[in-house]
């Protein structure tokens with residue numbers, strides 16, 4: 001069974017993330033939602049990813065403000081990582097977008113747009129990645 005892992009930087013991102021979780025429920029796609037912050041709990045995040053089950057084929061990483069999380073997740077795994085900027089704080093997600101989108105070469109993050117469409121598109125994009133498996 002192929003699964004999607006969704007990681008958010010804070011519990012305060014949960015309502016935003018739920019939009020993607022609802023789509024996965026609707027499509028019958030297995031998924032797990034975790035909260036880890038690269039800034040606040042890097043050791044725990046690293047340990048969690050180092051023992052990740054091979055059932056997971058794609059990761060969605062969601063964060064607001066100075067969003068290091070998606071890039072750090074991409075550096076700790078070889079799975080495709082989709083990054084979603086959450087529109088929180090005084091810069092309304094532009095800070096998060098810029099933190100996620102401009103990755104150094106070799107550590108890619110597929111970056112979605114700011115806001116609800118970006119969050120939902122992350123789910124659609126993850127589904128397309130899983131669909132590739134069926135086309136092998």
Ligand SMILES: Nc1c(C(=O)O)ncn1[C@@H]1O[C@H](COP(=O)(O)O)[C@@H](O)[C@H]1O
Nearest residue numbers: 009010012037038039063064067068069
């Ligand atoms: N950008 C990051 C990271 C990280 O990148 O590691 N960890 C938390 N955050 C973000 O900080 C915002 C405020 O978090 P709090 O509400 O917990 O203060 C959230 O949107 C979270 O994703």
